[in-house]
Amino acid sequence: MLFQGGTVFCTGRFRRMDVRVTGDRISEMGRELSARSGEAVCDLTGKWLLPGFFDVHTHGRAGADFSDSPSGELVRILSSYAKCGVTSLLATTMTMEENYSREMMERIRGAMEAEGEGARIWGINMEGPFLGPDKKGCHDPAYLKKPDCAFFEELDACSGGNIRLVDLDPTLDGAMDFIRTYAGRKKISIAHTSADYETANLAVDAGADHVTHLFNAMNELRHREPGVVGMVNDRRVWAELICDGIHVHPSVVRMTFASNAEKLCIVSDSLSAAGMGDGVYSLGGLEVHVKGKRAALADGTLACSVSNVFEECRNVISFGISPEKAIAAACLNPARAMGLETEIGDIRKGLLADMLVVTPDMELKQVYIGGKAVQK
Numbered sequence: 001m002l003f004q005g006g007t008v009f010c011t012g013r014f015r016r017m018d019v020r021v022t023g024d025r026i027s028e029m030g031r032e033l034s035a036r037s038g039e040a041v042c043d044l045t046g047k048w049l050l051p052g053f054f055d056v057h058t059h060g061r062a063g064a065d066f067s068d069s070p071s072g073e074l075v076r077i078l079s080s081y082a083k084c085g086v087t088s089l090l091a092t093t094m095t096m097e098e099n100y101s102r103e104m105m106e107r108i109r110g111a112m113e114a115e116g117e118g119a120r121i122w123g124i125n126m127e128g129p130f131l132g133p134d135k136k137g138c139h140d141p142a143y144l145k146k147p148d149c150a151f152f153e154e155l156d157a158c159s160g161g162n163i164r165l166v167d168l169d170p171t172l173d174g175a176m177d178f179i180r181t182y183a184g185r186k187k188i189s190i191a192h193t194s195a196d197y198e199t200a201n202l203a204v205d206a207g208a209d210h211v212t213h214l215f216n217a218m219n220e221l222r223h224r225e226p227g228v229v230g231m232v233n234d235r236r237v238w239a240e241l242i243c244d245g246i247h248v249h250p251s252v253v254r255m256t257f258a259s260n261a262e263k264l265c266i267v268s269d270s271l272s273a274a275g276m277g278d279g280v281y282s283l284g285g286l287e288v289h290v291k292g293k294r295a296a297l298a299d300g301t302l303a304c305s306v307s308n309v310f311e312e313c314r315n316v317i318s319f320g321i322s323p324e325k326a327i328a329a330a331c332l333n334p335a336r337a338m339g340l341e342t343e344i345g346d347i348r349k350g351l352l353a354d355m356l357v358v359t360p361d362m363e364l365k366q367v368y369i370g371g372k373a374v375q376k
Helices: 072-083 098-113 149-158 175-182 197-207 228-232 250-263 309-318 323-328 332-336
Strands: 002-009 015-021 024-030 039-045 049-051 053-060 086-093 119-125 164-167 187-190 240-241 264-267 279-283 287-289 296-297 355-358 364-369
Touching: 015 049, 015 323, 053 119, 053 264, 053 309, 072 086, 072 098, 072 364, 086 098, 098 149, 149 164, 149 175, 149 364, 164 175, 175 197, 197 228, 228 250, 240 250, 240 287, 240 332, 250 264, 250 309, 250 323, 264 309, 264 332, 309 323, 323 332
Parallel strands: 002 039, 002 049, 053 086, 086 119, 119 164, 164 187, 240 264
Antiparallel strands: 002 015, 015 024, 049 355, 279 287, 287 296, 355 364
8 A cells, every 4th residue: 555645754753755555564655656556545635644652551441451351352452442543552460469460461461362453462561569559559559569580480471471561669679689680681660669869760770761650659759859750850761651631730741741752651551441431440459430531549549541642642732742742752752662663663664554644633534553444
């Protein structure tokens, strides 16, 4: 197929060019390419062609959760992700009982190995159980534990070696040794922690290069105690940002993009209720109450979101951030953060043809995965 006459988001900029797809990958890019005999043409006049969006932190949507749903349900919801512009994701887990956690990893592995349609699962984001009890958020404190290499190896084996990102609190006993052990083999994220600036920097020195939902489940930024937030400003690390307008105030989103746009990954941190409406749902065995755009535990603790990365990218633009920076944080930055920039995250020759057709006001018109249109 030839995508012709549009404005293409490529390496962080908008360019006027045509894009040819052969098989499931981008095969040619240039100005005024001519259609070949028998080649389908998509007229993009007045539209933008964007890379498919990548959510590195999502627990589920459309009634299913990566922590407790069977493999078949996890395959089913991949179409729901694709229909809202998310073509890639990390299946994100919760803190669960040990045997259940092993089964959870096996179920996700089954979903990854199944031949289904929809978004691609590029691995697992293991959020818990190596988290701080004082910043546990909506993780069940009964199953939190200190970093344990033997237990992690069990879980990774159950997943088929598919754990790509490990979230942990660097203040826990054994955390720094764990980071040093797996740095370079797995991505390590600082998460759910009361770590101060110095400890956060030590974690980065040990090999951590990612921060889970910046500002949430961590100490606030103070002028004499900058904490994890201050470390992100000073170091070459990636940082997730939930941009639903509830977890982080729009003013703080603007401030964070102004200082660190090139480090940010927009994430949904969505739960099974995303796309479902008001009601009571389960997250990691805990009851979550959803009303409007807010999800919270029974005690009022803010839980995951009911948003998606495409909606949040639109939010970021509406908050006053340039489309280039917002879009990069939804596709290019996450791909680089997860070491997948040679496969996804951009529109370049050789990459998978996972692409979005949108209007300049970010109305999603069509989604393509591997060059094939996703049915709405």
